[in-house]
Amino acid sequence: MKPAAFRYHRAHDVTDAVGLLGELATAGEDPKLIAGGQSLMPMMNFRLARPTALVDLGPLRRDPALSSFRRDDSGLTIGAMVTHRTVEVSGAALGPDFAVLSRAMRWVGHLPIRSRGTVAGSIVHGDATAEWCLLALLLDAEIVAEGPNGRREIPAGDMFHGFYTTAVEPDEVVTAVRFTRPAPRAALTEFARRHGDFAIVDAAVSLDAASDGDSLAGGRVVLGGVAPAPVRVPEAEALLDGGVPGPELFAACGEAAAAAIDPPDDAAGGAAYRRRLARTLVTQALRQAWEKGETR
Ligand SMILES: Cc1cc2nc3c(=O)[nH]c(=O)nc-3n(C[C@H](O)[C@H](O)[C@H](O)COP(=O)(O)OP(=O)(O)OC[C@H]3O[C@@H](n4cnc5c(N)ncnc54)[C@H](O)[C@@H]3O)c2cc1C
Incomplete structure (x- = not known):
């Protein structure tokens, strides 16, 4: 399959990219940014996307701020051009508070995809099961975007x-994704037909230990593949607040999550099947998150 014809432009920096998007739109083009191309090119090849012009962000990889990550008091900031693979191999540098990001990367496609695809590209693309979209909700990400009217920060809760x-x-051009909520006890797990496929359902969770050490102060439950966008499940999260961590609580959260969702019924999986997956995956992920916190 070949994409429909398009014009090709290279952006030298973020200002140039914003400028090109504006100029091309004014000239009647339908421009689109391309970063790793791992989602956009397949969509163009299948003619599901037909931009008349591409603005390539490739040269922006030379900008250290866009192609690296840093820890500070506000959390972890990942530059827009950082690849899934860089995060995957950087677990130690991310530190225990954000190590779940590194562990989750093994679920994203295959090595060549992880080596080219970018964090920002995945979040902007907004697939309902994309691991980065779930992780953005789990860790209260802020998506930093620059446009003709300047810079703004989009909370993950308003993103999808x-x-x-x-x-x-x-x-707009996304320049960074800032993860503001440390989660040393966190896990992401999923079910796909083959390793490397997009998940049918995936679950990302975190647990907040209370100061007494015996109970929980709360936690997060995020699901993908059960709605048109990734969702938090407040009914399951409510059980974690004050709950005693262990198999009974984790199973109850899985049940609560399954009961709360209204999943789609499509060729990849029926609604009842997705509900069962959600129950199992939430229970598993909570157990993994708890054990991970114990062994770090
Ligand atoms: C076979 C296969 C399997 C895959 N499996 C998975 C999987 O299991 N899980 C998963 O999450 N993903 C999977 N992917 C997708 C992959 O993770 C992509 O890398 C990711 O979705 C998009 O990142 P990208 O850099 O390639 O973006 P691109 O494809 O270049 O762009 C995607 C979209 O984001 C926009 N965009 C890109 N960068 C920016 C920016 N800085 N600012 C504003 N807009 C921007 C583009 O305009 C486009 O609309 C798979 C892909 C393939 C081909």
């Missing part, structure tokens, strides 16, 4: 509007 639809405007 539905089927491949996010809050980033067509004239």
